[in-house]
Amino acid sequence: MKTDPNSRRNFVRFLAASPLFASAGIDQPTLTRLFSGTPRDQSEAFGLVDELTAQDPTLIANAADALDVFDFEPVAKKKIPPAHWGYLITGTDDDATIKANRDGYQKWALRPRRLVDVSKLDTSVDLLGHKYDTPIVLCPLGSQRAFNSEGELAVARAAKAKNHLQVLSTVATTSIEDVIAARGAPVWWQLYATGDWNQTRAMIKRAEAAGAPAIVFTVDLLGGSNRETMFREGLLDTRNCVQCHAGGRPAPGVSGRVDDRDNRRKPALAVPAPGTPIPEVGTPTWDYVKRIKDTTSMKVFVKGLLTPEDAELAIQHGASGMFVSNHGGRADNSLRGTIECLPDIAKQVKGRAIVELDGGIRRGTDIFKAMALGATAVGIGRPYIWGLGSFGQEGVEAVLAILRRELEIVMRQAGTTSLKQITPAYVLPRNA
Ligand SMILES: Cc1cc2nc3c(=O)[nH]c(=O)nc-3n(C[C@H](O)[C@H](O)[C@H](O)COP(=O)(O)O)c2cc1C
Incomplete structure (x- = not known):
């Protein structure tokens, strides 16, 4: 023909x-x-x-067909271009800390109690006076239009539909104003400090003006990270990327500093701050937390803490809370799962601050264990991007619904009807 x-x-x-x-x-x-x-x-x-x-018969064709969050991963892999996939899956060095995050949950067993009336269940959590349906937070995750053309907007709509807290990244590909409009409620804003305080301050002020009640200062990439998997996957991508990436090759997150990236599609960074640059001397220290606090009325959280010493310092410097996080195993290759770090931190904090835990959460039982060991809330990163990359907003909603359903099952099975009831008495180390 x-x-x-x-x-x-x-x-x-x-x-x-x-x-x-x-x-x-x-x-x-x-x-x-x-x-x-x-x-x-x-x-x-x-x-x-x-x-x-x-159609590969082993892949789900619709979001509603998924049995667990893992069902989205191979579908997303098929739909997301290789370099962007590499950005999503990479850890550091040989990626062993990603595995440590997952393995950590296997080190804890459940101690379910019986004959409790579990007909009425409340999975809601109150964070800064806002009630969310579950403790599952959508972690800040950069460049979401690399996974789906609707990017952060699709995530915001899913967060609205399911009433979840969304935290927007400094390196988001959608502006905070548009995300808050799509969410129909404030989102929290995550900060990567830049090398110019004038620029950083302008970004903080913009988030505050947009209505964000909290700023999450990420501190676990200040030394840079060695992301080999991202580079290897990037080599498989033969597309001509100059339209989106200066120099044609995507290379986000190489040094961990935001200043040396291609920021054209990052609304928080694309607009230079009016006024004279105020160059930073050295990388941020704890004084920086105070500086942020003195700059804004937003509540300040510190993201990327792994020790009780730093948890205490965060509180001493006025933080309202912290994210116990290793950036999903893509900061330092510490080989310590975040859930392993949580008990010491919770013991130190003693309820004085909000403690979010993220890294490797994939099951309702993971969430339950984190709540039992002292978390106020838990965060997910890659799972909701699997949903986004597979089926857009619908995929993100399905991931949130599956995790909620699994959490509800384990809560009922354990005899706990609210998050507050999930105490250390409901878990024990597996070898104990
Ligand atoms: C592709 C990717 C991009 C990320 N971007 C950011 C970011 O911009 N800011 C940040 O604080 N954390 C970022 N994170 C870390 C997440 O907020 C979160 O800590 C982590 O993904 C949780 O682990 P999980 O992916 O195993 O659920 C990113 C993680 C991934 C996988």
Whole structure:
């Protein structure tokens, strides 16, 4: 059959833009060559289309088909381009701390109690006077339009539908004003300090003016991180990326500093602060927390703490709370799961501050264990991006619903009807 060259060109362009082809490393010049080549080339091209568009029966076709959050991961992998996938999955060095985060939950067993009336269950949590349906927080996670064209907006709509706290990253690809409008309520804002205090202060003021009640200052990347997996996956991506990335190669998060990235699509960073730059001398220390507090009326949280000593310092410097977090195993390769760090920190904090825990939360039982060991709330990162990359807003909503359902089951099974009732008495070390 003879096709009109214009429609063939459009078809090739359409295919080349599809994440399916990008993730398979097939770029536009290859497709053009195959479709305009010999009949053999053309048959190879149509074979590729068949292969890549055929539904793999092991993958879920709809968000509603998922049994657990892991069901979204392979679907997202298929839809997200390789370099962006590398950004999502990478840890540091050999990624061992990602595994340590997961393994940590296996070190704790449950001590369920019986014959408690569990017909009425309350999974809600109050954070800074706002009631959320569950303690599951959508952690700050950069560049969400790299995973789905709606990015942070789809996440905000899901957070609204399910009433969850969303924390927006400094390196988000959507502005805080638009995210708050889509969420229909304030979100918290995460800060990466820049090398120019004037710029950092302007960003803080913008978040405050947008209505964010809290600022989450991330402190676990100040020395940089070695993200080998991200680089290796990036090499599989043959697309021409100059449109979005200066120099053509995506390289976010290389040094851990925001100043040296390509910030064109990051609304918080793209606008230079009016006025003279005020260069930082050295990297931030605890005084910086006080400086933030003196700059804003927002509550201040410190993200990335792993020791009771730092938990105490955070409180002494006026923080309202902390995120016990190792950045999802992508900061330092500490080999310590965050859940292993939690008991000492909770003991030190003694209820004086809000304690969020994140890293490797994938099951309702993980959430239950974190609550038992002293967390006020828990955060998820990659799981909601699996949902976003697979099915957009619907996928994020499904991930939140699955985790909630699993949490409800374990709460009922353990004989606990509210989060407050989940105390250390409901868990014990597995080898005890
Ligand atoms: C792709 C990716 C980007 C992230 N971006 C940020 C960020 O911009 N700011 C931040 O404080 N944490 C960031 N994090 C860390 C998350 O907030 C969270 O601590 C972590 O993802 C939780 O672990 P989990 O992915 O195992 O659930 C990022 C994590 C991932 C995976």
